[in-house]
Amino acid sequence: MGRTQPSPTSSIEAEFRKLYRVARRVGDEPFVKLISEAEERVRYFQGASYDEDLDPWEVILLSILSVVAEREERWRGM
Amino acid sequence: MALMTGFQEVDEVIGSDGLVEFYSTDGELLSLFYHRVIALSAPVDVVLVGERGGLDSLLLRRLQRTFRNRGEVYLRRAFKAEDVAPTIRAMEGEEVVVVDPYHHFKGYSQIVGAMRGREGREFVFSLMDRERRGSVFGLHSAHSIFKLEDRGRGFKVKLIKSPTRGEVEFSYGKWEIYGRYERGLLRWIH
């Protein structure tokens, strides 16, 4: 836990809340669903990037891309 | 870059004052405001007073990107009351931002003494009602003093003390804290 900067967990949560707000305003339901799936797995990326110099939104981006990659794999498998 | 708020009217009032204090009882507003000041004024030295928190590097980076300012932000933290004065004295840079110097409610004379004794300019941000708390000597020593008040979607910057102006207040929208400053001001500062 850092002394000065906010915890990575709370920073990531704050960024997600922002993302949800924007996605809902746009009315893009599939995107909201994508974000929700990304949120399920973001902690694993958070843990893996602990020593790297990644911003919270970069971690979220990785998580979103991972969901997309998995879907693409499944779609290809069909 | 020189110390500036990026709000033209406010910076005009400040002019080249050596010791300027901003205070507010609204922590979020004050924090946003000084993050903006730091982002605009970089390269700049910052003294953060208190045990925890105070600076959000992500927010700062975002603001600096908006303002296209790549200047470095140098930091020293003063965790307890006895650390504040020596830390301020140790900052040799020209321009210093001091965040919440009276945080511990003691050691005022040494702290103000350290601020007055420095060569360069200081912008001080206090999270408290300065009419009731914090150093009175600090109020006397400041050349100009501003109070920040939350107004829902916007906020007010009230001039409390100034060598050149009487009481006056400016209103801004909160979104303006994130916005770029006007080009005119840039010309004026240089």
Add this chain to the structure above:
Amino acid sequence: MEGYVVDAVPGRGFVELVLDGFRRIRVRTTFPVYVVTDNPELIAQHPSVSSYEGEEWRDLSGEPLTVYRFELTNLGAYGYISRRAEVVNKVPTVLSQTLFRLNALPFRRVVVEGQRIRLEGKERLARPKVKVAKVETYDWYGPSPDGDRYLAEVDGETERGFLRDLDLWADVVECSGRACDRVRASVKVDSSRKRSPVSIWGLVEWSYVSMTPLREIAYSTIGKTLTTNEAWVAFRRKVVIPDVVPRVEKRRTLEEVRAADKGGLVLFPKPGCYDGVAQVDFSSMYPSLIIKYNISAETVDACEDLKTEIGHSICLEERGIVPAALEWLVERRRELRGVDEERSQAIKWILVASFGYLGYRNSKFGKIEAYELVTYFARKTLRRAMEVAREEGLEVIHGIVDSLFVRGGDLDEFARRVEEETGMKLSVEKYDWVVMGSTAGGRPHPMRYYGRKEGGEVKTKGVERGNMPNLVRGFLREFALSLSKARDCSEAREVLRGECREILGAYERKAFTGEPLDYVLWIGGEPYVRGVRGFYNARSGYRGRDPYYYLGYLRRTWENLWP
């Protein structure tokens, strides 16, 4: 006269030693006070000053410093001088410094011949032969200072009864409230004033290692005890121990601070059940790192013998004060383990606090850069251990600060390599199965798990909380007991779906039909019950409960257990 030093009472020109069995003996002495001053003659004018002497000491950064030691005939003058001059070496306490000079160390066996005191006996591990007791009084809701029933533990024997019948004597007693009036002891420790989680024998051990009378540390925090131990190292090296240490942090860019401003490595495991798991812990990781890398306020950035990626360097020219103190404590704990768990645990508390204290703003021998170095090495060490695990074919299920959960591969080779590379000891605990718990929403949680150890006992972590109602605790106990039958994940799932559900059902009914004691929960040291109109203090008597509150609590607890 011979015996164990239980207490010491300062007098005018003497100290009265209290030995075991209430025996007392007076020894002539003066009391030292150290002052940094340009006018020693002025202070010497105080009538209680019998003599003074200038001494060459050093400050924390190694610079020479002249300090004056004044010998006082009476401790009352200490406060007077303290208020008017810069007194240093306030820790260790004046009384303990006095006893140190006299060889009258607390809880050691001494022989007093006239005015001379000799330390006797080489036994360092055996319990000092003093009578130590603990007395607690009870009311219907649990321990209470006003209760009329008592439970006493004396020399391993337990005794119960009504308070009015209590008649007890001991050298050292821990008591609460009215019980304190009914016992006779040289040193009484009031339970309600204790600020540490240590037992009474633990406090005796603290007194022993800190060389400070029990009376002076009975209500100390762990930090204060730690500081005393560190201060003795400084004192013996003639390094001045200042009152307050103003610190100026190294000037760094925000990015540099960001890279170092982190805690230990914390991962988030995938919720679920795992078979054949081993929990691998670094024993006392933080103290071990402090010792290994010589991390102390005065060694960090003093020179560049060891450079690191976060910008701080460590000087290895002199043994740091903090590592020296910890090294001794680690050794002491190691010796006590297997001999006396209670006293070993008391030392463990000091070691556990040592890291946090390095970064504490008021710590005399710590600073933020030292703290950052420890977390840096901790993260690096755990990451390296994870790499080695993968190299040895192990699957890493979870990692948190100083502990890894792994399975498969060559566990012994993995442990051997890690111990060799890091120089730190590992302890391995094998589990038949482990469930990694989740948050309420089913998301991964870093510190919630339970599993069956090889041998059958079910251990839980992050499941039981301090302020849980007794009802929920009871449920968790039966839950753990019932799961201890399961030999693997599929059996565990069966038990969870079957027997555990039934136990939950039984406790859900208990939310409506339980005993008053079931509904008690402790918040901030006070007992409460949740009634229909909110929480009320149990001390005023049982006045009913809100069954739906307890039902909800049970259900939430259950949801956290099975993802």
